[in-house]
Every structure is written in structure tokens, then in C-alpha cells.
Amino acid sequence: MSYTVRMTENELIEACLSENRLAQKILYDRYSSAMYTLAYRVTNNFELAQDVLQEAFIKVFKSLGQFRRESTLGAWIKTIVVRTALSKIRREPVSVELDQITTGNLIDWSNHLDVEYLEKAIQSLPAGYRAIFVLIEVEGYSHKEAADSLGISVGTSKSQLFYAKKRLREKITELLDV
């Protein structure tokens, strides 16, 4: 099979299952940037993100036979990357008390948000908040999915997300003021 021939996802999976190294590389090439970015966003460390990526792709190739095609391949790989990345970071305990967050709290993102400031602000978040923000807002996870991945309740996931956003907004304002 030619390396550059377009393969459908199913063909690619079949070829990877038969341990075709070229197919494995195509799969890696397809997803490595997206997954590396995700790993970096969760770990906030490029070196750690490389470790995560290596470990995660080995897991992907070893357990591809268990992929049931209930989600897309990308979503399945993402789950493995997220789990691997989360296992690498030491999550700080959640310091916010639920009753401190009252309903009707308001976060105003204003009319313009500089991407570079947002990136810096995400990097400044404590690991737990960063993970919840990245999973839900950047990666589009539901609170249930994020809570399952992080081993927390849906309620905690919601409050952590709110707190993460508050911190982000404050950090962006701080950066703008400098």
C-alpha cells in the first residue's frame, strides 16, 4: 500500500491492526499535532507533553483492537491522551468552596479577546482548573465526560469551570493593564 494513497479511517485502522508501520505513521501524522497541543494545554509543559504523546500513541496502537467505533477515532485517541496527560500532572485540591459561588455571577469577555493573552492566562491556571477549562471549553467535552475523566462529580466540574473562567478573566485584565 502506497504511503501517500488516501486511506479511509477504516482502512487505516485495519492496516494499523496488522501492525503496518507506515499506516501507524500516517495515523500518528494525522493526529500528532492536535494531540500534542491538547497534551501541552493540559500539562502546561512541552517536555511532559512529548512524554504524554509517546505514551498515549503506544497505548493507542496496542489497544486499537478495543476501539469499538462508537465515537470517531480522533475522539477515542483524545480520551487516551487526556487520561495520560491527567495522570502526569499533580492536580491541586480544589480550594474554592461551593457556597462562595453565588448564582447570578457574571463574567464579561468584552468585545475583543487577544489570543496570546488567552493562551498566557490558560497557562497561569492551576492544573485542575486548566484541565477542566481545556476539556470543556477548548475540547468540547460535556461536564459528565470531563467529570468522569477527572474523577470528580459533575457539580465540582461545573464550579471548577466557573472558577477557572473567573481566574482567566482576571488574568487577562491583569495582562492588559501591564
Place this chain on the structure above:
Amino acid sequence: MRYSIAFLLFMLLLTCATAPVIAQTIKVQVITKKIEKNFHYKEGYEVNIEGEKAEVNIQTWEKKEIQVVMELIAKHPDKAVAERDLELMKHLAQRVKNKIYLRNYLSSVEGKGKSEPEAYLSVKYTITLPGECPVYLKNIFGAANISSLTNRLRVNSEFSRIGLQNLKGSVEIKTRFGDLIGQNLDGWFNIQSRRSDLTLQNISGRFNIQAQYGTIRLFANDDLADLRLDAEKSEVWFYHPNPQFVGYSLSARGSEVNLPSRIDAHWLALDNGERKITFSPNREYYPKVSIRITFGNLHVEKRVAP
């Protein structure tokens, strides 16, 4: 005034008299020294070529063997002169440990009354080797045609034309005052070019290109994973069959950028005169293209390689 008109007429007559360049052909004696040498190939071997004014052709075969054919050529109307000058061209084809060294060079002309060589001199290499054999090529002047390598290729070239076909694996290229023309390239490419023109068709995999003073035409296919291009004072064309499905991070300074209308993103102007734009298509995976252009022009267009 009259003098001026007379002068102009004189110049015109002179131009008419000399304008048609008369084709001039001469019969030359061609003396060719042909050297053939074979080496057994083992994993870990590398072919290391340093050519001067050489046309280097590298092709692959299934055999675990490296075949080298070198042709040293001298052309002159006088056969004796061609034969004499041919002797000035030296060559080396030798294995030392795991490296197979191939060289050609001109020995210095010494002695009283000796002048530079009079014959037209050139060298041709035809190297046939297993696809997985790593190759290092340094060539000044001449040309290189390299095809079907799958492992590692490094090229350092000046004033040469480099042609690449059907390459995979890791490829590093440095070119100055040259041209790089490639087709069906798939792997990890690292290219540094200065005052060179690049035309790469049907590219996939990962590309990292630094270019100064050049015209760069890149025709990507759907399997392109990542492209990083840093182009200074260069004219760049990036073609993709579906440019709207590509993620872009572009930055431009003193440059014009033309994007297809389907790429909906806004520019961010920075204080240093730089403009930036990022765009991510709404897809699960997509190629990433990061281009930084300074004092040049960038054109992104929907097109496949001709």
C-alpha cells in the same frame, strides 16, 4: 541636436550589425574516463558524496548493493589537450568503516608556464543503492537528481539544481544560489534555502522551510500534516486542494497576503508593524500551516499540483 540624431543613427546601425548572434558550434574530442565500483551494503552504511561540477544521479534498487559509476569527461577540439586535462580530474570511491566516500576534485595546475585547464571538464555520477541507505551529498555547481530514497538524505548544495522524486523519511537540504525542484515528497523535510527557487509538488508529511530571496511554490496534497515556513524577501505560493480545511497561523511584515475568501479570519495588527492571523477549520484533524513572511508576498490558493 543634429549631432545627437547622427549619433543615435550610428548606434542603431551598429546594433543592427551586431544584434543577430551567429550560432557558433565547434567539433570537440570527448575523452571519458569511466569508473565502475560495487560495494556490499550493510545496515548502518552511508554514502557520502562530495561533488564538484558534477551531475549526480541517485536511484534505488532491491539489491543489497551499492553500485557507483563515475564518468570524468574532458572536451576540447584537440584530443591531446582533452587527454592532458582529463588527468587533472581526480576521483575517490572508497569505503572507510561504515561510510562510502565518493569524491571528485581538480588537482592544482603546478609548474612554470602552466596555465589553467583548457578543456571543458565535467563529472557524472550514477549511484544505484538500496532505498534505505542514508545519503549525504555535497555538491558545488552541477546538478543532482535523487529518487526513491526512504530513510535519510542530507544535501548541501551551492549553485546547483537539485531534483527530488518520490522521497520518504528524513530529508535535510541546504541550498544557496540553486534551484530545488521536487515531486512526491513525503516525510520530514527540513529545508534552508538562500537565493534559491523552490518548486515542490505533491508534498505531504512535515515541512520546515527557511527561505531568503527566493520564489517558493509549494503544492500540498491532503496528507500534508504540518508546514512551517519562514520566508524573507521571497515570493511564496502555497497551494492546497482544500485550503479551507487547513489550520493557518500566518504572520506578515511589509508583505501582501492573499487568502481564499472561504478562510474567514481577521487580522491582528501588532505595534511592530506585523500582522497576524490564525484560522482553524471546524474539523477533527487538519494540517497546520504556519507561515511568517517578511518583505515579500504570500498567496494561498486552491490548486493541485500540475
Place this chain on the structure above:
Amino acid sequence: MEYRELNRNTLERAIRELPGYTPEQELWTAIEAQLELEAQDKQLRIATHQLPLYSPPPQAWGKISSELEQKPKLRKLWTRPVLAIAATIFGVILSVGVWLYFSEDTGAQMVLHTTEMLDVTGFEGDWDADEQDIAMVVSMVEKMPENENLNSLKTELKELNEAKAVLTHTMSQYGKDADLIRRLSKIERERSKIVKQMAAEI
């Protein structure tokens, strides 16, 4: 958990525009190496499970136990001279064979003679005709106060002058050919551009 977000679309747009990152090239090599090891391990595991089981002959233990009872003694290799000579000859033949197989051929060499027609139209170039004028512009520029643009032009001209020197030297060594002349023409065009820009600054 209820809260309100104003201008949420701003956040969504910024998130879409967050930069992406690419891992180091070497990462795939590391993954591939690990996969290779895993594959070898797997093959080894499969192979070791498929290895046949053999039972020793009943008398084996008897031999072992009697050996254990005796004192260990050194056994002389090649006790018979004939065997030793035969082994030496065999070794020499084997070495020569291996050497012949792995040694490389010294290469064949031949000299051929042919004739051909060579088109030398325009080979006598005039690329040095304007050097005096160029030198004059440069000397005038040298006397001018420095500025960024002039410095950049000077650097570019220096690079192009060096390239021209290399090219003309190669022409004197290997002879002029169409490719060298084409390359020199390109450099001359670029030099002209620079000199014109310099002249405009004067």
C-alpha cells in the same frame, strides 16, 4: 451551577484561534523504536510458548549423577594431531571465503573516445565590462554616512560579489558552460539591481 457570561462569542472565537503546536520530529522515531521492541517481545513470547517440550532419556540422570561424583578435569581440545591440522586448514579456507565475499571489488576503469559538436554561442561573456562603474558607485557609497538600508545593500552586494568570484573561478577551472553562464547572468542581474539602488541613495 448557574452563572452568566457576557460576550461569550468573543471567548469562543479566541479559543478557535488558539495556536497549535507540533511535537519534535524525533518523537515518532522513539515511538517506532518502542513499537519495534514490543513487536519483537510479542514474537518472542509467541515463539517461546510454541517451543516443544522434550523429556530426557531415562539414563540422563545416571550420567549427571556420576559426573557430579567425579572431580572436575580439563579436557584437551584436539587431542589428535590430524584433527588439529584439518581444523586449521578448514579455518583458513573459511577465512579466505569470508574475506572474498565481504571484500569490495577494486572497480573497473576504462577510457572512451568520441567526438561531438559543442554549441559555444555567447560563451565569450562581457560580465566584467562594467566593473569600473560598479566600483565607482561603491566608493561613493562608502563615503556616505551609514544607514540601515545602505548597510543592507552593501552586505547583499558583498555576498553577490563573492558568488561571482566563485563562479568565474570555476569557469576558469572547468571551462564555461551554459549552466554556469546562466547562473552568472542571474547573479549579474541581482548585482545590477543592488548597484542601481545604491546609486539612487547617492
